[in-house]
Amino acid sequence: MVKKFACALFIVLSLIGTLKAESVAVNAYLKEDVITLSDQLQLVVEISSEKKVKVVAPPAPQIPGFSFRNVVGSTSYKYSMINNHLFTTHIQTFTYVYNPQKTGSFTIPSFKVKVENKDYYTPSLTVQVKESSPAPPPQKQYNLSPFLNPFGDELFNPNLIEGEVFLLCIPETDFAYVGEPVIISYYLYTEQPVEAFYAESEKDFEGYGKEVFLQPSSIKYESTVYNSKSYKRALIKQDAIFPHKAGRLQMPILTGQAQLLGFLNKTISSKPCWINVKPLPAGAPAGFTGAVGNFTVSQSVSSTKLNLGDALTFTINISGRGNFSQFTAAPFPPVDKFQVSAPYIQDKLANVIEGTRFIHYTLLPRETGELTIPGYTFSWFDSSSGVYRTFNGATQKIKVHQANILSYFSGLLEKDKPQALNPLLNLAYYPDFKNYSTEPWFWLILALCAISLIISGLVARENRLRELEPVAYAQKTAHRILTKYLRQATEAAGKLSTDFYPLAESGLMDYLARKYGVSKSLPTPELIDALRMKDMPPELLDQLEQFLLQCQKARFMPGGAEAEKLDEALHQLRSLVQALSRFKPEKESSKKNRVATPQPGINSKNKEQE
């Protein structure tokens, strides 16, 4: 039974292994991107993968202005719990140490990292090297030269080449709760000088996740007493352990090579150590997402007054010490009148377990008025007091105004540091984009503007001509009148036809009827009287009367019309029309005024005419 079960388990595990997607991520970063000449540059290449992959340390990239010193490798594992599923990430880290040679800004070019026959490229990085401060404090640096005593004459007897060398794993506490981070320190205890220690591997055990807490770049010794015996000890590494199982858990065993004086290497492993992990008590609050530690929580909103269409940022601030990598944001309380984005988590951590986490939500109001955002609830297990605690944020009142024309300009002076990604727009229909400048109506409006300008320009030109050059204007007007009213008569004159006279009389009467409002059917004497009433000059009246009489004579008297005289008659008609076009009938009001204030000159002229 046991064999079959083991066999089945083996098959299942193999299947899982083949099914599981492999993903590798390569990242590179600088411990510090601004250093001084007395500092060391630490370029860290981090290769993380879902399964353990074998990676050879990539060749150290050449950086102009720096001399390469050393490379240190280490392996760690990161465990995370998402939706009650445990994920393991294997992280291999190579730290390249360089010494700066001159000041300035230097670019570390992208370089290739080969992982399981695949090439990955690191991003290019920039480092700035400044002058050292005038009086730099004396610094003990890790020297790789085998001819120097790295421990100093004060600590070790240089002739001492024998003695114990061992690694101890020291947890900061023997008891912890599930999820509570525990720092374990690996110390190298030695009685003889050790020049360097290269960490090769860590053997892990069940029941915890871990992250590197501190990786010293140099070995610094201190005197200590262990089991009533004096030693020199140096911190090699510190890990943060996140237990996810209750019980007695064995801590990782670190194995590495200690380089002794005289190029002797000694492989040593840390002595086993354990911590006791207590389970979390029952009765976890509803919103508990796995946070364990000591936290202070607060909430804030970016604005309490905004316009419809503007977004506000709702921020939760979680500060303190705890398992930041093990918990996620609690769900945002249900709110109908806002559209809520997915949370954006921003960590500002001093190390993997201490610092501040910001959880940003972007909220878009759906309507105007005074809207309410319920308080955010966040629960955690306080490991120092052993009880669950819950932060219940206060309800926020937000005034949402109708967007006005000014709100269109609200983004012009906006800071370019949005805290969260704006959410999806809730739209059911996406109309195709129309470029207005290619639409017919756009060009029609512009054309109408242009046409109105042309017409207006012509009218303005006419008015100016009438005002400044009345003679030229009269000629032009007469030509128009002849064209409009006397075209047929002019054509008849051109053909030397005696039809000219009736056509000219008819056209002239039509023109006078339209311009002066007199009847077309009036006999000539009454027409002349009617026009005299409109203050038409007597000379013009005479001229008109003579022409009309001439037309009547041609119509009613045999032999009254002679073709030879048509040119002369046409000329008379033209001059008559020109004179008529110059004359403007006065308005009734001005006429009355003039009668009320008679001018002696005019009266005497009228008398003379009578």
Place this chain on the structure above:
Amino acid sequence: MKHWIFIFGLLILTFSLSSQVLNPDSLNAEKTFYQQTLQKLEAEANRGVKNADLFYNMGVCHFQLGNTGKAVLNFLRALNLNSAHKQAKQNLLYIRNLHPELSLEPTRPFLVQLFLNIYDFFSLNRLAITLLIIAILLTLSLHWLMHTPSGKEHGLPILAVVITAILFIAFGSMLLVKNHRYRNDARAVVIANVAPIYHTPESKNILQTIPEGSVVVVSKTQHNRVQVILPDGTQGWVESNTIERVVPINNTKD
């Protein structure tokens, strides 16, 4: 027989467990939601619909699914149609702040940025409407000037004509530039994880690499490689399948 049933049951249990563990859809409901939404939006886009909100939503989905390059590309497409699209602009800035190594936009002095914000505020259609209003004002000013009697003061109508004419020329030029940019935007975005930059179209030596989401300007195409100009002025050639243009070359529809 019981043992085999037990083993079979164990296998089924494990398969269901492993499918739960390995299938990202069941792991993350949000991811499924964004994938489904993206499919619908892409169907719209494939029908030829061009809409700033559509591209914006596609950008949000791509970002939530971890495709930074495609997210940047779609936000730029949204801004190409509507440069005043506030959310798209903010999301682009958000990505820039999140990934400072991406050369999306250089940080500019305040006044320059203010001017560019004003320029962006006048999107293509806002610019067209503004130009029409200014054209009508210019027409009215010209009518006023033309019909002012010769004996009267012409200073005010001339001032109105000059101001509206300057505005008309400025906005008209801006509309021409925007229209040209709308049709011939030469920018492209790196959509591959990393795009190696080569010295020549045939070269195999990599000058440098640029990360996903970087914005480059395309100058010419040759032998499946595209000549690009990086924001720092560096010129080089990239494989054409590693980048995607903001305005595709065959895009002739308005």
